Amino acid sequence: MTRPILEVVGLVAGYEPGVPIVRGASIRVDKGEIVVVLGPNGAGKSSFIKAVAGLVPVSGGTVLLDGDDITTLPAHQMVRRGLAFVPQTENIFPLMSIEDNLRTAGGILKPKLAAERIERMYETFPDLKSFRRISAGNLSGGQRQMLAVARALIVEPKLLVLDEPSAGLSPKFVSMVFSMLGDIRRAGMTILLVEQNAKAALAIGDRAYVLVEGKEAHEGVASELWNDPVVAELYLGQRPHQPPGGEL
Numbered sequence: 439m440t441r442p443i444l445e446v447v448g449l450v451a452g453y454e455p456g457v458p459i460v461r462g463a464s465i466r467v468d469k470g471e472i473v474v475v476l477g478p479n480g481a482g483k484s485s486f487i488k489a490v491a492g493l494v495p496v497s498g499g500t501v502l503l504d505g506d507d508i509t510t511l512p513a514h515q516m517v518r519r520g521l522a523f524v525p526q527t528e529n530i531f532p533l534m535s536i537e538d539n540l541r542t543a544g545g546i547l548k549p550k551l552a553a554e555r556i557e558r559m560y561e562t563f564p565d566l567k568s569f570r571r572i573s574a575g576n577l578s579g580g581q582r583q584m585l586a587v588a589r590a591l592i593v594e595p596k597l598l599v600l601d602e603p604s605a606g607l608s609p610k611f612v613s614m615v616f617s618m619l620g621d622i623r624r625a626g627m628t629i630l631l632v633e634q635n636a637k638a639a640l641a642i643g644d645r646a647y648v649l650v651e652g653k654e655a656h657e658g659v660a661s662e663l664w665n666d667p668v669v670a671e672l673y674l675g676q677r678p679h680q681p682p683g684g685e686l
């Protein structure tokens with residue numbers, strides 16, 4: 439079996455000592471996959487992904503990125519090791535132009551390489567090129583997420599990690615963001631994301647985990663999980679075979 443891009447084993451993490459929110463969670467992301475972490479409100483999905491990205495203190499378990507132990511590495515060092523994280527909010531600088539947003543994201547690269555990568559981002563996201571001189575705060579919600587993803591991709595990470603990329607977006611922009619993530623994966627990127635919008639995420643994902651009370655409770659092929667009664671039960675606290683009655 440080839441080495442996973444991300445292997446998380448028994449992760450324990452939380453905001454205060456002795457109060458774990460992530461309670462022994464384990465997941466694996468293989469090269470080229472989109473892996474989705476789902477779960478009910480308050481299950482610890484965001485805390486889990488932030489702990490992987492070095493933003494929530496870890497007190498147990500291991501995080502291996504392409505075989506490299508990055509557990510407890512501070513967030514600002516993650517990007518150099520190949521893990522790029524897109525937070526749910528405040529993921530762009532609204533007062534800066536789009537170009538400056540990309541330039542600051544490429545700050546760890548040599549200037550010539552950064553300039554080449556910015557051009558590559560403009561090829562991938564032509565909308566950003568058209569608006570390169572305007573303040574990022576003027577972009578639509580979907581375009582902001584596009585910029586946030588472009589900022590993360592500029593360093594050509596091994597793994598792109600996103601915390602609820604559809605949060606706060608209208609349905610039109612949700613489709614746009616998920617279709618963009620599908621395109622990025624087709625271009626070779628490996629993606630891990632946490633999502634509330636299970637239907638949209640499962641539609642583009644390869645595999646998914648359901649996190650309950652800080653630990654993975656179920657795992658499967660994304661396309662099969664939408665109709666999996668175990669997921670409905672875990673997700674909604676319903677008995678199997680009771681239809682969820684709407685979106686998960």
Ligand SMILES: Nc1ncnc2c1ncn2[C@@H]1O[C@H](COP(=O)(O)OP(=O)(O)OP(=O)(O)O)[C@@H](O)[C@H]1O
Nearest residue numbers: 453454459477478479480481482483484485486634
């Ligand atoms: N900064 C923080 N400080 C202390 N506790 C926090 C913090 N952020 C989250 N928590 C707590 O961690 C628990 C899990 O929250 P988290 O946001 O990780 O869950 P989630 O599954 O992502 O939820 P949702 O789907 O509602 O966003 C909650 O009880 C929450 O109150």
